[in-house]
Amino acid sequence: MPSVEFSNITKKYGTVTVIEGLNLTVADGEFLVLLGPSGCGKTTLLNMLAGLQDITAGTIRIDGNDVTDLDPKDRGLAMVFQSYALYPTKTVRGNLKFGLAAQKLNRAEIERRVAWAADLLQITALMDRKPAQLSGGQRQRVAIGRALVKNVGVFLFDEPLSNLDAKLRTEMRMEIKRLHEEVKSTIVYVTHDQIEAMTMATKIAVMDGGVIQQYGTPDEIYEHPSNRFVAGFIGAPAMNFLDGTTTTTAGGDGTVTAKLADDRTIDLSGYPFEKPPEPGRAITLGLRPEHFELPEANGQALFRLPVRSTERTGSDATIYLGIGDDLIAVRADPAFARNVKVGEEVPVSFPSGKANVFDARSGQRM
Ligand SMILES: Nc1ncnc2c1ncn2[C@@H]1O[C@H](COP(=O)(O)OP(=O)(O)O)[C@@H](O)[C@H]1O
Ligand SMILES: [Mg+2]
Structure with a gap:
């Protein structure tokens, strides 16, 4: 399957630069x-890759070939849009076949591909219906089928699940992942939904302001966010951020602690600093809700903090604790969250090796 390569891509709309000097390589077969x-x-x-929008500067290669100036239909890719863009007057079969109109194929091959895609997407029973007679999820399947029949090496998806309800989104996530495993094509999938990214991607490129902030596997991005933007964007409830400054304990053993705004300190001796920071450096501590520990009432605890509110979703619970003027979200056992009272102080600890430390000024991981 083909690889995709963006080299030094810049895009301006008039005088406004929305992307500048972007580089990204998608390996063959990658999602x-x-x-x-x-x-x-x-x-x-995505539109520049598809050839639907021109590029101000830079080169796009598919399978090693420069496609920057090629017509969309000559790029060997198929795209699925957020608005399914089905033809309302055509049946499901007609919509699937229409995807092949530009390719000169004999009737038997067209029938074979349509039947194959319909089977893969489990829409064979719907072939004679019109889009108006389909549910949202079924329409989305037809839109995917219309791309699948083209039998190309690269599929592009632009927020294809945004119009579906939560349950269908979950189903379609699994479906698209299964399709990728089956068809083994290269996929570039655009979304603002971190759950879609975490569940489907083999690689994620996190973007902000036209710049790729981090590229890596879902685990790398979750466990090792390279800056504060990525750290805050991935994870629900979001990572907690606390401002602090570094101090080094007397005696010169080099142990780093973080002093928080309300004079509490957190030991960072377990944190793998790339380079030990000098004392007095302004930092932002990033603490994931699920890494806090809520020890037994008499156990060793770092802090005792007042409960401000609780949120239970059945299988899971979050309690919000006050620390100075801030709130921190802490993942808790639902049974614990049920019994805890607002205003009550609970003991809470944090293993320092699980902390994320960012430079307060640049936001970069330290
Ligand atoms: N045709 C256009 N003319 C001018 N600005 C545009 C146009 N299309 C998009 N933009 C701007 O480019 C930026 C990126 O847009 P877009 O690629 O649609 O973002 P996303 O898909 O991540 O939501 C936005 O600031 C948007 O307002
Ligand atoms: Mg968009």
Whole structure:
């Protein structure tokens, strides 16, 4: 399957630069998710790859070949849009076949591909219906089928699940992942939804402001965010951020601690600093809700903090604790969260090796 390579891509709309000097390589067979907030340039990048939008500067290669100036239909890719863009007057079969209109194929081959895609997407029973007679999820399957029949090496998806309800989104996530495993094509998938990225991607490129902030596997990005933006964007409830300054304990053994705004200190001796920071450096501590520990009432605890509110979702619970003027989200056992009272102080610890430390000024991981 083909690889995709963006080299030094710049895109301007008039005088506004939305992407500048972007480099990204998608290996063959990869499921790359471009993840970022609305307006960060995801669709622009995808449309440039598809040939639907021109490029101000830079080169795009597919399978090693420069396609920068090629017509969309000559690039060997198929795209699935957020608005399914089905033909309302055509049946499901007609919509699937229409995807092949530009390719000169004999009737038997067209029938074979349509039947194959319909079977893969489990829409064979719907072939004679019109889009208006389908549910949202079924329409989305037809839109995917129309791309699948083209039998290309690269599939592009632009937020294809945004219009579906939560349950269908979960189903379609599994479906698209299964399709990728079966068809083994290269996929570039755009979304603002971190759950889609975490569950489907083999690699994620996190974007903000037209810039790729981090590229890596879902685990690398979750466990080792390279800056504060990525750290805050991935994870629900979001990572807690606390401002502090570094201090070094007397005696000169080099142990680093973080002094928080309310004069509490957190030991960072277990944190793998790339380079030990000098004392007095302004930092932002990033602490994931699930890494806090809530020891027994008399156990060793770092802090005792007041409960401000609790949130239970059945299988899971989050309690919000006050620390100075801030709130921190702490993942808790639902049974614990049920019994705890607002205003009550609970003991809480944090294993320092699980902390993330960012430079307060640059936001970069330290
Ligand atoms: N045709 C256009 N003309 C001018 N600005 C545009 C146009 N299309 C997109 N933009 C701007 O480019 C930026 C990136 O847009 P887009 O790629 O659609 O973001 P995303 O898909 O990540 O939400 C946004 O600031 C958007 O307002
Ligand atoms: Mg978009």
